[in-house]
Amino acid sequence: MCTATIDDVVHGSGWYYIGCGVCHTKATKGPTTLMCKKCGKSEIDGVAQYLSKLSVYDQKDQAVFVVLGDAGEELTGKKAAELVERYYQANEDVGEDHIVPVPQAxxxxxxxxxxxxxxxxxxxxxxKSQTLTVTKVLPLKAPEPVVETGENVDGESDSGRRSADGVEFKGVKRAKCG
Structure with missing residues (x-):
């Protein structure tokens, strides 16, 4: 497990692959259908799966991570199949072999x-590539807010009012990650 900052999405390679809908192994093209070598099926439903390369860094090093399948969805909050389908719907005139650009997500x-x-x-x-395969992405835990109680310089209690507009609150609320 490591904590790193995403520097870039590595360009020059696809960001997804078409995999078997059952085992997610990369599908191969048969004469008229998609096939799965792992399942042994000669006719499968292909599903887009993440296969993205990310340049990441921490305080000491830089690395390239390969993000597969569910880990890509954990990062973006979107299924690869949804992003690919959306692209082809918006660009009906492109062929099947067209390279889908990296989505905004x-x-x-x-x-x-x-x-x-x-x-x-x-x-x-x-x-030769020296990349690390990411199997899971976890959100960083948000830091707990600091709430000070006590007396202000003017003698008023600090616990009731927290903002310049005088809005009072009973507790701190923060967005949930994930």
């Missing part, structure tokens, strides 16, 4: 700091 994650669970093996470290 992926661009919007640049600059976010997240906790990543990555799978590390000898292949990751000795291969």
């Amino acid at each position: 992926m661009i919007d994650i640049i600059g976010q700091t997240r906790k990543f669970i990555a799978k590390v093996s000898n292949h990751n470290l000795n291969g």
